[in-house]
Amino acid sequence: MTILTDLRERTRTWHRGSYRFAQAFAVITVLCVLAMLIDQRTLNGAPLWAKPFKFAVSATLYFFTWSWLVSLLPKFRRTASWLANTLVVIFGAEYALVIFQAARVRASHFNNATPLDNTIFQVMGGMIAVLWMVNLVLTIAVMFTRIPDRATAWAARIGAILGMIGISLATLMSSPTPDQQALLDATGQSAMIGAHTVGLPDGGPGLPILGWSTVGGDLRIPHFLGLHGLQALPLLALALGVLAARYPRLRDDVLRLRLVVIAGVGYAGLLALLTWQALRGQSIVAPDSQTLTAFALLIAGVAFSGLIAIGRPAKDRELEASLR
Structure with a gap:
């Protein structure tokens, strides 16, 4: 075939x-x-x-x-x-x-x-x-x-929720910027109402093709990340299922479920972090110490949780029952 x-x-x-x-x-x-x-x-x-x-x-x-x-x-x-x-x-x-x-x-x-x-x-x-x-x-x-495979089921559920959040974040771009509002108040007109860049006008320097601002905050980044959580989490579940053929530990469906849930929480945390960064008018390529610290704590939390999940007994009946 x-x-x-x-x-x-x-x-x-x-x-x-x-x-x-x-x-x-x-x-x-x-x-x-x-x-x-x-x-x-x-x-x-x-x-x-x-x-x-x-x-x-x-x-x-x-x-x-x-x-x-x-x-x-x-x-x-x-x-x-x-x-x-x-x-x-x-x-x-x-x-x-x-x-x-x-x-x-x-x-x-x-x-x-x-x-x-x-x-x-x-x-x-x-x-x-x-x-x-x-x-x-x-x-x-x-x-x-x-869905018979619970890791896939929860990947689809969490991914769908993240997708809804990503779509909803687009509303943050629809309000007039301070400059646009001032123009509307003064003249009743503005050529543009709404923007994806925070802190600067749209159209400045950006990443190739993506166009995400390299000099200010850009709300398209969390919008994009959230929207495609719908693909990221199911793909993770699929990857874990494929790896299970090589790594016997991953044949435990409860472990795969735990890893998907941890990844989902981490993904949601990253989405919140990027939204916070963009709203502060900070470029994705120029994070300050607060952003870097928050990102490091998020990565550490996800990694630590993943290691704990892998190290726990093969079957956790309490978790199994609660997520059915």
């Missing part, structure tokens, strides 16, 4: 709409890379097609994951399938607006420069609100999903 044949067999029961959508965005990701190589124009200091590229990568990961998760739901499968299709339609429409604005060399987010720009961003805001609600309902459904 070839790798492709094996992949097709494994994904045969996945939700078709979101699975095909993820495949389409994998192709769009490649097209965006080609667009960045051919079209050298920039927008606010970043490659013009960088935002469509980032959205395409996120969409590929996001919809592949939900395609799998919806297939695991023992009940309300038809309702969950309808909700997943709703996510496909909403995100597809939002992405079309992102592409439309990129083709016009206009910012798609926070743009209040013209009536058309404002209308587009308001429509996108409404779409995001609906997407948030649908995502919340699906997350609640995942919380009650029973």
Whole structure:
């Protein structure tokens, strides 16, 4: 059996709409890379097609994951399938607006420069609100999903919660900055309302492709990290299952469960740390002593907890019963 044949067999029961959508965005990701190589124009200091590229990568990961998760739901499968299709339609429409604005060399987010720009961003805001609600309902459904492998089950649950937090963090970018508010108070108008950079205007120096600010706080970082907890935790559970074939200690499903829970708590801690750092207007590449100390304590706590989990008896019936 070839790798492709094996992949097709494994994904045969996945939700078709979101699975095909993820495949389409994998192709769009490649097209965006080609667009960045051919079209050298920039927008606010970043490659013009960088935002469509980032959205395409996120969409590929996001919809592949939900395609799998919806297939695991023992009940309300038809309702969950309808909700997943709703996510496909909403995100597809939002992405079309992102592409439309990129083709016009206009910012798609926070743009209040013209009536058309404002209308587009308001429509996108409404779409995001609906997407948030649908995502919340699906997350609640995942919380009650029973998966035979408990490490995978809890990885999916914790990852879905982290994903909801990540989506919700986008609201921190929607309020006017102090400068924008002052302009609104003085003139009643501002070309931009909202920003992802804290402490400085958007469009300054940033990391290649990602564009995350290297001179100020950037709320896109915790937004991105939280959103993709939905993939990180299940991938960890998968990796532990694969490693179990080589390391007998990992064949204990309770140990794998403990490690997934510890990783989930650590991931949530990192998400909180990066949000705190961004809100203080501090760049990801220039952490101060407070940030470094908090990060060191987080790493030490996760590592220490992991070592304790590995060193405990093979079966912990109390934990096993409480997490069923």
